Amino acid sequence: MFHFANPEYLYGLIAVPLLVLLYIYTSFQRVKKEQRWGSRRMLKSLVPGISVWRPLTKFALLLSALALCLVMLARPQMGARQVTKEKSGIEVAFMLDISNSMLSEDVQPNRLERAKLLVSTMIERMQNDKVSLGVFAGEAYPQLPITTDYASAKVFLNAISTDMVTSQGTNIGAAIRLADKSFTDAKNVGKAIILITDGEDHEGGAVEAAQEVAKEGRKLFVLGVGSTDGTQIPTPEGPLQDENGHPVITRLNEEMCKELSKAGKGLYFHIDNTSNAQTQLQHELDQMQHAPLKDTETAYNEQFQAIGLIVLLLLIMDFFMFETQNPWIDRLHIFRKK
Structure with a gap:
């Protein structure tokens, strides 16, 4: 062609x-x-x-x-021809919480958009690392298989919204297990799961899933987004209400986030209106073991x-x-x- x-x-x-x-x-x-x-x-x-x-x-x-x-x-x-190249990097699986609580505006512009901005900035700074992308609410869904195609990753990232799922809730255990499946079979290479959530786990089994991936040599970094004070969830019809007509209050569950990161042998970082969480996370990823990664590219x-x-x-x-x-x-x- x-x-x-x-x-x-x-x-x-x-x-x-x-x-x-x-x-x-x-x-x-x-x-x-x-x-x-x-x-x-x-x-x-x-x-x-x-x-x-x-x-x-x-x-x-x-x-x-x-x-x-x-x-x-x-x-x-x-x-065109297929060319296999070896690059030195790590594998990173991003999992974003897209439950309705991520629409809360206790960070600007809201929890989800703030999380997407952090992921986008990290992808822009990647060079040879492989990245995958997934979302979760009541269930976990893959968005992009592991790749070095950062342009495609940003396209999929920009399209993420809370309207992508019909099953509400926060199934963190399913998100961790799905992220673990996205990695390649490469040995001696650092593999990190970056989970961005407000920590309101409604399904259970998250700690057990974190322990399982830790046994396989993965590191689970949990990024908690939001405030612990609690805030309402905005919708086009007004604040989200429960079955009794009372406004739903969502709070960042830092205890859950810290427990998960400890079980996954990683660290917990709090996302606020600064870039501190991103800087700290980037430092930790830089310390992980970088190994040659084979990647097939189309050469014209x-x-x-x-x-x-x-x-x-x-x-x-x-x-x-x-x-x-x-x-x-x-x-x-x-x-x-x-």
């Missing part, structure tokens, strides 16, 4: 017709000035070496070279070399062509009328 790796350079081709129009305009102005001095036949007899077609040919050569240079910069590619075959040779040929032709008649080239009778 033929395509361009950097098609934005092709916009420069808009300048080609503009340069043609400019050349026509300047040529027309030159002819008008020449006519003031006399007829073109008389002027040509006074300057026998002048050529009309040589300047036009040189302009066409340079313009063609310019256009082909722009095409070359756009990197035409055709054909570059085709700019042939265009480069044509550009070089055009420039050589332009270099050896003079605007006035040349006795050596004149022997070829290229521009002479028969």
Whole structure:
């Protein structure tokens, strides 16, 4: 399949017709000035070496070279192959709580958006690490399998919302087990589960799941988002209410979060309106064991070399062509009328 790796350079081709129009305009102005001095036949007899077609040919050569240079910069590619590369990094599985309580605004703009901002910033700073993405509420759902495609990770991350699930609740145990399944079989490489939640576990079994992944050599980092004071959950119809018509109050359960991180042999960090949690977490990830990770990428075959040779040929032709008649080239009778 033929395509361009950097098609934005092709916009420069808009300048080609503009340069043609400019050349026509300047040529027309030159002819008008020449006519003031006399007829073109008389002027040509006074300057026998002048050529009309040589300047036009040189302009066409340079313009063609310019256009082909722009095409070359756009990197035409055709054909593809799979390339396996080894990179040194770790594996990180992000699990985001998307229960309704994550809409609370005790951190700005709300708990979920604050968590997404933290994950997005961490992904931007990754280089060779592999990352997976999942969400959970009453159940856990995978969003992106483990990959080094950070652009896709950010696309999936931006699409996360509380509307993605119909089963409400907070099943942290299911989230931990799903994150554990996302890792590869690579040995001697650090593997971290980053769980972002407000800690209101409604299903149970979370501590047992954390202990299980710790036995397998994973580290569970729990990031608690929100405040312990408690706040209401906003909805388009007003604060969320229980079956008795009373506003639902959600609080960050730090005790649960700390217990989970301890069981998972990791650490607990509190997400507030600063970047402290992100900085501390990044420091801990940097300390984990980095090992070569095999990653398969699609490599496209570059085709700019042939265009480069044509550009070089055009420039050589332009270099050896003079605007006035040349006795050596004149022997070829290229521009002479028969």
